Amino acid sequence: xxxxxxxxxxxxxxxxxxxxxxxxxxxxxxxxxxxxxxxxxxxxxxxxxxxxxxxxxxxxxxxxxxxxxxxxxxxxxxxxxxxxxxxxxxxxxxxxxxxxxxxxxxxxxxxxxxx
Numbered sequence: 001x002x003x004x005x006x007x008x009x010x011x012x013x014x015x016x017x018x019x020x021x022x023x024x025x026x027x028x029x030x031x032x033x034x035x036x037x038x039x040x041x042x043x044x045x046x047x048x049x050x051x052x053x054x055x056x057x058x059x060x061x062x063x064x065x066x067x068x069x070x071x072x073x074x075x076x077x078x079x080x081x082x083x084x085x086x087x088x089x090x091x092x093x094x095x096x097x098x099x100x101x102x103x104x105x106x107x108x109x110x111x112x113x114x115x
Contacts, residue, residue, distance in 0.1 A: 022092060026107065029069045029089045033109045036066040036075055036087050050085050053077065070094050086110070 036054060039061040044050050051057060054066050054077045066075040068089045076096065078086045090096045091105030 025069060025092065029091075029107050030109075032066055032069055033075060033087050033089060033107060035062070036077070037109045039066075040085060040087070049083065050079050052079060054087070071096075 039057045071094045076088045088108040093105045
């Protein structure tokens with residue numbers, strides 16, 4: 001009988017590196033933040049202003065509350081006095097430093113202006 005790759009030899013295992021896992025986690029977090037940002041814009045178009053909390057988007061603009069992939073808690077949302085908003089995740093370190101002191105790994109929409 002001839003050599004059959006799947007029978008005679010086990011297929012090489014594909015391993016994910018830590019960098020690949022980090023990239024996937026960040027990409028999923030960015031996806032969730034973007035969905036929340038789109039729902040916020042839809043809310044603003046219908047109501048003339050952004051909501052006071054992300055929970056106000058449920059169920060009309062999102063099916064369920066926006067969850068931060070990094071720590072399983074709700075995404076962080078801040079409505080500024082200027083009428084603009086920020087949605088952010090704690091990032092890979094899973095430490096919420098508060099919006100005024102965003103950690104190096106925090107993922108924010110939209111990106112804050114450089115100081």
